[in-house]
Amino acid sequence: MVLIRSEVLLTLGLAATLGAANRVSVATTTEDLAALAREVGGDRVEVDSMARGYQDPHYVEPKPSFLLKLQKTDLLVVVGRELEIGWLPPLITQSRNSKIQAGGSGHLDASVTCEVLDLPTGPVTRAMGDVHPTGNPHYWLDPANGRRIAKAIAERLGQIRPADAAFFVQRYNDFDRRLQEAEKRWDQQMAPYRGRKVVTYHRSWPNFAKRFGLEVVDYVEPKPGIPPTPSHTLDLIGRMKREGIKVILVEPYFDLRTPNSVAQQTGGEVAVLLPSVGGVKEVKDYFQLFDYDVRLLTAVLARVK
Amino acid sequence: MLRKRIFLAGVLIASRLVAQDTAELLARMKAMEQRIQSLESEVQALKGRPEAAAPVTVSTEPQAQSAEPLVSSPVATAGSKVFNPDMAAIGTFVGAAGNGGPRAIPALEMSEAEVSLQAIVDPYARADFFLSFGEKGVNLEEGYLTLTSLPGGLQARVGKMRAGFGKVNTLHSHNVPWIDRPLMTQNLLGGEEGISDAGLSLSRILPAPRQVFLEATAQLFRGDSEGVFQSYRRRDVGMVGHLRGYRDLAESTNLDLGASYARGHSPAGPELVTQLYGLDATLRWKPLRRAIYRSFLARTEMVWGHSRLPGEVSQPFGYYVSGEYQLGRRWFAGGRFDRSERLLDSGLQDTGGSIVFTYRPSEFSQIRGQLRRTHYAERLTANEFLFQFQYSIGAHGAHPF
Numbered sequence: 001m002v003l004i005r006s007e008v009l010l011t012l013g014l015a016a017t018l019g020a021a022n023r024v025s026v027a028t029t030t031e032d033l034a035a036l037a038r039e040v041g042g043d044r045v046e047v048d049s050m051a052r053g054y055q056d057p058h059y060v061e062p063k064p065s066f067l068l069k070l071q072k073t074d075l076l077v078v079v080g081r082e083l084e085i086g087w088l089p090p091l092i093t094q095s096r097n098s099k100i101q102a103g104g105s106g107h108l109d110a111s112v113t114c115e116v117l118d119l120p121t122g123p124v125t126r127a128m129g130d131v132h133p134t135g136n137p138h139y140w141l142d143p144a145n146g147r148r149i150a151k152a153i154a155e156r157l158g159q160i161r162p163a164d165a166a167f168f169v170q171r172y173n174d175f176d177r178r179l180q181e182a183e184k185r186w187d188q189q190m191a192p193y194r195g196r197k198v199v200t201y202h203r204s205w206p207n208f209a210k211r212f213g214l215e216v217v218d219y220v221e222p223k224p225g226i227p228p229t230p231s232h233t234l235d236l237i238g239r240m241k242r243e244g245i246k247v248i249l250v251e252p253y254f255d256l257r258t259p260n261s262v263a264q265q266t267g268g269e270v271a272v273l274l275p276s277v278g279g280v281k282e283v284k285d286y287f288q289l290f291d292y293d294v295r296l297l298t299a300v301l302a303r304v305k
Numbered sequence: 306m307l308r309k310r311i312f313l314a315g316v317l318i319a320s321r322l323v324a325q326d327t328a329e330l331l332a333r334m335k336a337m338e339q340r341i342q343s344l345e346s347e348v349q350a351l352k353g354r355p356e357a358a359a360p361v362t363v364s365t366e367p368q369a370q371s372a373e374p375l376v377s378s379p380v381a382t383a384g385s386k387v388f389n390p391d392m393a394a395i396g397t398f399v400g401a402a403g404n405g406g407p408r409a410i411p412a413l414e415m416s417e418a419e420v421s422l423q424a425i426v427d428p429y430a431r432a433d434f435f436l437s438f439g440e441k442g443v444n445l446e447e448g449y450l451t452l453t454s455l456p457g458g459l460q461a462r463v464g465k466m467r468a469g470f471g472k473v474n475t476l477h478s479h480n481v482p483w484i485d486r487p488l489m490t491q492n493l494l495g496g497e498e499g500i501s502d503a504g505l506s507l508s509r510i511l512p513a514p515r516q517v518f519l520e521a522t523a524q525l526f527r528g529d530s531e532g533v534f535q536s537y538r539r540r541d542v543g544m545v546g547h548l549r550g551y552r553d554l555a556e557s558t559n560l561d562l563g564a565s566y567a568r569g570h571s572p573a574g575p576e577l578v579t580q581l582y583g584l585d586a587t588l589r590w591k592p593l594r595r596a597i598y599r600s601f602l603a604r605t606e607m608v609w610g611h612s613r614l615p616g617e618v619s620q621p622f623g624y625y626v627s628g629e630y631q632l633g634r635r636w637f638a639g640g641r642f643d644r645s646e647r648l649l650d651s652g653l654q655d656t657g658g659s660i661v662f663t664y665r666p667s668e669f670s671q672i673r674g675q676l677r678r679t680h681y682a683e684r685l686t687a688n689e690f691l692f693q694f695q696y697s698i699g700a701h702g703a704h705p706f
Binding site: 052054055056059060061062063064065067068071085086087088089090093094095096098101102103104126129130225226227252253254255 | 425428429431451453454455458459460509510516518520549551552553556559561589591593594595596597598634635667668669698700702703704705706
């Protein structure tokens with residue numbers, strides 16, 4: 001009896017080990033990309049994200065512990081548009097993994113097939129703050145781009161593991177169907193608030209605002225990456241009062257003192273929206289991210305008119 | 306009759322053709338008129354735009370219009386310039402006040418302008434050059450090729466580089482958390498330049514218990530590092546070995562440990578050998594949710610030397626302990642205690658302490674002040690105030706952790 005049980009355990013253990021070994025190893029820079037990779041990869045991929053959803057993805061420490069994953073990963077998916085420029089390049093160089101080097105078969109820049117906004121049309125200098133010269137990298141906050149990213153990942157997974165290509169396509173089709181249904185719901189919920197003016201802390205929301213018809217008129221940061229200054233804050237308060245703007249959208253990793261003080265003086269409200277999956281514990285996938293943000297935003301927009 | 310019919314048919318066809326031509330002409334003229342009007346309005350709009358604002362507009366239009374299910378948004382390129390390396394310059398201006406002692410910094414000095422050129426060479430390698438321009442000349446601080454696609458999990462570097470001995474020796478001047486370098490570096494590791502030489506480096510991530518990062522590095526150098534090693538003959542090469550162990554203790558905390566060894570010929574004579582042994586430990590804390598506002602780093606390094614001299618052996622020891630706490634998004638405060646004997650005379654010991662404040666207006670500039678007190682072996686005490694302005698332009702690549 002004991003012998004049979006140990007044989008069963010051994011077989012199960014072996015199967016689990018072989019299963020893990022058979023899975024495509026995927027590393028992503030953000031949890032949003034990881035969530036989309038899980039959608040299309042299912043149980044045939046093993047996905048890990050380097051940045052956490054409640055972390056500012058511009059400022060991630062390039063810890064050597066990330067190298068343990070990167071040295072063996074089959075596919076690295078990055079946001080691109082210089083979002084990770086401050087931390088990812090040395091990790092890729094040190095990974096000793098030729099597949100994930102720029103141009104390698106396992107390096108996927110998710111932005112390439114997406115609609116990217118805020119492209120500078122003239123010379124860019126740092127007098128404009130920490131601008132991204134190749135466009136705003138927060139593009140995953142439009143479900144249409146989420147669909148494009150998922151498709152690009154599914155295609156690349158199919159190239160890496162041709163035997164499972166049909167499986168990844170089928171998973172993508174299923175994701176696409178569910179996303180279309182969810183989009184109708186989100187569009188419906190946001191419809192009454194189209195055209196509403198809002199202020200955001202950082203320029204994280206152009207795709208989200210465009211998709212749901214919000215108008216971002218100003219920012220708490222005087223320039224991208226520059227902390228709030230007293231003079232800009234006073235100007236912002238004046239503008240919000242003049243134009244009757246009542247809502248300030250803030251990412252969870254920014255200090256709330258300035259936005260709260262601005263909201264207090266303008267009779268407005270601060271909404272801590274999540275720019276990423278994993279921003280709070282209960283938001284575990286791409287659908288829950290928009291469910292959370294749309295629910296919170298519609299409640300705030302309904303409260304302050 | 307037939308002739309009449311033919312004539313009538315001809316007139317009809319001709320009139321139709323004329324009518325068709327006229328209609329076409331009118332349509333084209335109308336389109337041209339509209340085009341002229343649209344161009345006129347564009348010219349007017351451009352004329353009305355303020356001169357300074359014109360070049361720095363940010364388009365909210367997408368790079369590629371949404372077209373389900375996929376669109377193509379290639380990263381913008383600028384013709385052949387796309388192959389230019391990433392270029393940057395980092396300027397460091399230093400000033401000092403107070404009584405200086407043996408390692409006095411001038412009252413005012415443009416201590417360094419570091420120019421970096423970095424690019425991927427081909428699918429197998431990348432190259433990094435760091436040129437250091439001082440007030441009196443130019444120096445190749447580092448210039449190496451990194452082979453990124455070697456088999457067996459190996460990585461190689463070839464060129465001139467800072468040796469992988471400990472932590473502070475690997476850092477460029479603009480990346481150390483103080484204005485100066487510790488007494489240990491000054492006395493045992495060759496000062497500002499540190500152990501830096503032309504050579505080969507090979508490293509590999511070693512198998513280790515789960516979640517432990519273990520990396521071994523072996524380096525072979527020509528054997529010339531001013532103040533530490535000197536090569537008299539071709540065979541007088543130097544070598545450096547480093548073992549690094551790293552582990553995340555928690556999401557926000559990690560521990561980084563290292564052991565180093567270096568060997569080369571002494572500047573005191575061709576038959577004399579100097580060996581250095583080092584240990585380093587770094588504890589970092591950075592809460593992820595507030596990573597841009599709060600962090601703490603504690604670090605210590607210890608170096609033991611064994612330097613043969615004519616008729617005697619010098620066995621100096623040096624160390625420093627330092628900490629840096631981030632007070633807010635722009636403010637950092639730190640301190641350092643250091644003590645070190647001298648490489649060629651372990652009987653001489655210097656001791657110092659510093660308090661450092663750093664203000665960073667943005668990621669690309671910082672202003673730093675340091676109060677430094679040093680007791681030199683020559684029975685001299687120096688109290689100094691150092692200040693530094695540092696700024697970066699261009700696309701300087703991120704530094705390894």
